[in-house]
Structure formats: C-alpha cells, structure tokens
Amino acid sequence: MTSRFRLAWLVGSLAMAGCGGSFNPGPLQYEESEALTRELADKTKANLAGKPKLQEGVRKGLAKLFGPNPQEIRVPPGSGLPAGGRQLANLIATGEGPEARPKQIYVLRTSATGQPPIKERQAGGYALYRRHCLHCHGVSGAGNGPTADFLYPRPRDYRPGKFKFTSTPNGAKPTRDDLRRTIRDGLHGTSMPAFDSLMADTEIEQVLDYAIFLSMRGETELGLIDEASIADENDPEALSDDVLDSVLKNVINKWKSVETQVFNPPVARTPATRQSILRGRDLFLGHKSRKGNSVDCVGCHGPQALGNGVSFVSQDVFNEVVFGGDPSLQEARLQNHRKEIREQWKNSLDDWGNPLRPNNLNRGVFKGGRRPLDLYWRIAKGITGAKMPGHYPTLEADEVWDVVNFVLALPYEPKLLEGAVPANVTPAPAKPAVAQR
Numbered sequence: 363m364t365s366r367f368r369l370a371w372l373v374g375s376l377a378m379a380g381c382g383g384s385f386n387p388g389p390l391q392y393e394e395s396e397a398l399t400r401e402l403a404d405k406t407k408a409n410l411a412g413k414p415k416l417q418e419g420v421r422k423g424l425a426k427l428f429g430p431n432p433q434e435i436r437v438p439p440g441s442g443l444p445a446g447g448r449q450l451a452n453l454i455a456t457g458e459g460p461e462a463r464p465k466q467i468y469v470l471r472t473s474a475t476g477q478p479p480i481k482e483r484q485a486g487g488y489a490l491y492r493r494h495c496l497h498c499h500g501v502s503g504a505g506n507g508p509t510a511d512f513l514y515p516r517p518r519d520y521r522p523g524k525f526k527f528t529s530t531p532n533g534a535k536p537t538r539d540d541l542r543r544t545i546r547d548g549l550h551g552t553s554m555p556a557f558d559s560l561m562a563d564t565e566i567e568q569v570l571d572y573a574i575f576l577s578m579r580g581e582t583e584l585g586l587i588d589e590a591s592i593a594d595e596n597d598p599e600a601l602s603d604d605v606l607d608s609v610l611k612n613v614i615n616k617w618k619s620v621e622t623q624v625f626n627p628p629v630a631r632t633p634a635t636r637q638s639i640l641r642g643r644d645l646f647l648g649h650k651s652r653k654g655n656s657v658d659c660v661g662c663h664g665p666q667a668l669g670n671g672v673s674f675v676s677q678d679v680f681n682e683v684v685f686g687g688d689p690s691l692q693e694a695r696l697q698n699h700r701k702e703i704r705e706q707w708k709n710s711l712d713d714w715g716n717p718l719r720p721n722n723l724n725r726g727v728f729k730g731g732r733r734p735l736d737l738y739w740r741i742a743k744g745i746t747g748a749k750m751p752g753h754y755p756t757l758e759a760d761e762v763w764d765v766v767n768f769v770l771a772l773p774y775e776p777k778l779l780e781g782a783v784p785a786n787v788t789p790a791p792a793k794p795a796v797a798q799r
C-alpha cells in the first residue's frame with residue numbers, strides 16, 4: 363500500500379443508531395456489478411475460458427482504491443470530496459496496518475448562553491446513508507435496497523455515474539448544488555423523500571458526499587471491467603497501478619470539472635404574458651416559431667400533454683406490465699404482446715433499464731422542481747438518461763422561456779390545449795371509396 367493510500371484510510375461506523383429493529387444482517391458487504399460476471403466470467407462469450415485472474419484483479423483494484431467493504435472506507439487521493447472525504451466516516455484510523463486504531467470523530471457544537479462548546483460524536487456520511495438512504499438505494503448505491511422492488515420509479519442506481527436532474531449539459535455530472543436540491547427537496551411525484559427537515563445542513567453535505575463516493579466507486583468498477591474485458595487474461599500489466607490510476611482519474615475529473623459547467627440561461631426569463639404562453643403552446647405543438655425554429659414535444663408527451671405520445675408504449679400496456687402484480691409474470695405478459703409493442707417497450711426504458719413514462723404536464727408535478735429555472739434546465743438541456751432531449755439551441759433561449767411559461771400555465775388552464783392541432787398530424791385518411799359492386 364503506498365503512503366498516499368494509507369493517509370486516506372478511513373473507518374466507517376458500525377453503529378446503526380436510530381434503527382430500533384432487531385433485524386441485523388451483520389456487517390454489510392458491497393455487491394459486485396453484474397457486469398463483472400457478464401463480461402469476464404461468461405463462458406458463452408468470445409473468451410471461452412472466462413477471465414478469472416482479471417476478475418479477481420478488478421475486485422482487488424477496487425478494494426485498493428475505495429476500501430474492501432463499507433465499514434473500511436478508503437477515499438482515493440484527489441477525490442475532491444471536502445476534507446479529503448473525512449466526513450464520510452465517524453471513526454478514523456490512526457496508525458498503520460495492524461497498529462491502526464479507530465478513533466471517534468467529534469464536532470464542537472456551540473451552545474446558546476455563552477457556555478463552553480459541547481463536544482458531540484459525529485455521525486459520518488456512511489452512518490447517515492445507512493439510516494436514511496440504504497433501504498432504497500442499496501449498499502453499493504445500485505438502487506436495489508430492500509424497498510426498491512416495491513417502488514415505481516425505481517431508486518437511482520448511482521454506479522453508471524448518470525443523474526437526471528442537473529443544471530449541467532446533458533450527460534454531465536450534477537453539481538453539488540444539484541444533488542443538494544435533490545436531497546433537500548426530494549423528487550416530487552416519486553418516492554424520493556425531501557430530507558430538509560430530517561437532517562441538519564452539515565448532515566446533508568455528508569450524505570451527499572457519500573452518494574458521490576458510491577457513484578465514483580461504481581463508475582470506477584465499470585471502468586475497470588471495461589479495461590479487463592479488452593485485456594489479455596495473462597497480461598500482468600492489464601490492471602497495474604497505472605491503469606487503476608487512469609481509470610480513477612477519468613471518473614474523478616468528470617466530477618471536478620462539472621462545477622464550472624452550469625448551464626445558465628443566456629437571457630433573463632421572458633415575462634409570462636398571454637403572448638408568451640401562447641407562443642410556448644404553439645412551439646409545444648410543433649409549429650414553427652417566428653424565427654422558423656420548431657421542436658417535437660408531442661411525439662412523446664402527446665397532443666394533450668398527457669404523457670401518452672406515440673413514441674412510447676401505450677398507457678394500458680405500461681400499466682399492465684409495471685403495475686400488473688406479480689413481477690415474475692411481467693416478462694411473460696410482455697412476450698404475449700404483439701411484436702411491435704415489444705419493440706416499443708424497449709424504447710420505453712430509461713438508460714438504467716427501468717420503465718419510463720413522459721411526464722403528464724397537466725398535473726404540474728415536476729420531479730426536478732417547479733421553479734422556472736428548473737424547467738428551463740429540463741427543456742433546454744434535456745433529462746440525462748431519460749430520453750428527453752435538449753432543445754437548446756434548436757430553440758433560442760427566449761423561445762425556451764416561452765415553452766417554460768406555457769408548461770407552468772397549463773395545469774391552471776387545461777383549456778390551453780383543448781382542440782389544439784399539433785403541427786405534424788397527418789390529416790385523417792380520406793374515406794375509402796365505396797366498394798364497386
């Protein structure tokens with residue numbers, strides 16, 4: 363172990379304070395990515411013998427960079443996490459190897475009446491994550507905690523390193539501000555709770571660090587699996603320290619560089635006048651703007667913005683498969699549907715492989731927040747991993763604001779789309795000629 367790794371060796375808490383249940387599964391272990399087996403052990407693939415050495419190499423490399431289990435957190439140097447990641451844990455190791463001793467971390471809380479500050483044990487990000495997030499997002503952040511199977515939409519799998527509700531360009535990481543908003547305010551209309559009143563500001567920062575830690579770990583795991591899958595099983599350098607380092611740096615740099623990539627609207631919001639709302643409606647319907655620009659919202663969101671556009675599988679098939687009771691029957695149900703519905707179903711999944719539905723814009727419930735700026739971000743740069751594309755610069759910034767004004771007005775004015783005709787509707791086919799006798 364090199365000294366830079368030793369320095370950053372942290373020990374997480376075993377205590378699960380606040381959880382009174384008697385169910386104790388013992389020390390938690392990370393679960394491996396399914397890709398480790400799929401890519402490296404699957405004997406039906408090109409590599410007929412599988413790659414057991416490289417598979418082990420990925421496990422070891424990951425443990426070297428991030429620690430072997432959630433109780434022994436190791437934060438890679440240069441992670442960019444505040445305080446070098448120390449806030450992830452409430453115990454920190456002092457000393458080396460067998461000599462290492464876990465030491466409790468304390469914080470000083472100032473008391474009101476001029477009394478000396480009170481020394482309090484700190485619950486680290488990992489302890490907070492265990493208490494508040496793990497049952498949905500899972501030990502490794504794979505979105506597969508014990509509650510996850512009962513939820514639609516499913517909790518986010520952090521490991522691919524993709525996040526939906528960001529202020530940054532499509533595909534880029536979220537900023538800390540974006541994640542903070544998600545954790546504080548929750549994602550409206552989903553089971554992702556708002557933690558604003560449950561946690562102190564400092565605790566929210568810590569749990570946020572831990573979510574980033576899991577995401578970095580998961581994306582590094584996928585990167586190492588990629589390296590191993592193209593390498594020769596007997597190449598001793600295939601997963602050398604240099605390779606580990608470059609895979610890791612690639613992930614970390616994406617997190618570091620994003621803070622300067624916030625996608626700010628280049629012009630101030632257009633006031634929500636009648637004209638602006640109607641211009642937004644026409645753009646929604648696919649009509650050309652005065653500047654000759656046009657977009658297609660209807661194909662996905664439907665002509666009445668009910669979330670039932672033709673690009674997605676129909677609502678009844680969706681309901682049947684997603685909410686149809688016994689999950690093991692879902693696949694079978696899908697198999698029984700016609701071929702074109704099965705094809706369409708594939709296009710109704712998000713990048714995590716979960717069933718996806720365009721938002722019903724009449725309800726006025728927006729996962730990523732209902733501030734005009736939130737909607738600007740969603741419409742201008744799209745929703746990463748969720749098929750919704752960015753519409754800037756196809757639309758100019760003031761035109762995006764018109765659409766935002768329309769989207770905000772619609773729930774209060776359901777008549778806005780009554781009898782509206784989308785631009786690309788092909789006229790109903792002419793009546794068939796009366797058959798000749």
Ligand code: HEC
Pocket residue numbers: 491494495496497498499509513514515516517518524525526527528536541544545549552553554555557569570573729
């Ligand atoms: C009851 C289940 C539940 C709990 C508890 C929960 N989440 Fe979530 N979380 C979700 C769901 C569901 C989504 C995804 C919603 C979607 O994709 O529409 C999500 C998404 C997220 C995202 C992704 C946001 C994005 O932009 O893609 C983050 C980050 C997140 N949660 C963090 C946390 C943290 C941190 C905690 C604990 C403090 C937590 N969650 C607790 C259910 C939960």
Ligand code: HEC
Pocket residue numbers: 526646657658659660661662663673718719720721723727728729730731737740741745748749750751753765769
């Ligand atoms: C290719 C399909 C597609 C197109 C085109 C599309 N959307 Fe979406 N949109 C979606 C999907 C899918 C979601 C739901 C994503 C999710 O919940 O993860 C969504 C969600 C939204 C949301 C809700 C965001 C939130 O925070 O919950 C708004 C608002 C929205 N779309 C507006 C629009 C507008 C306006 C247009 C046209 C300018 C448009 N969309 C074009 C597929 C699309």
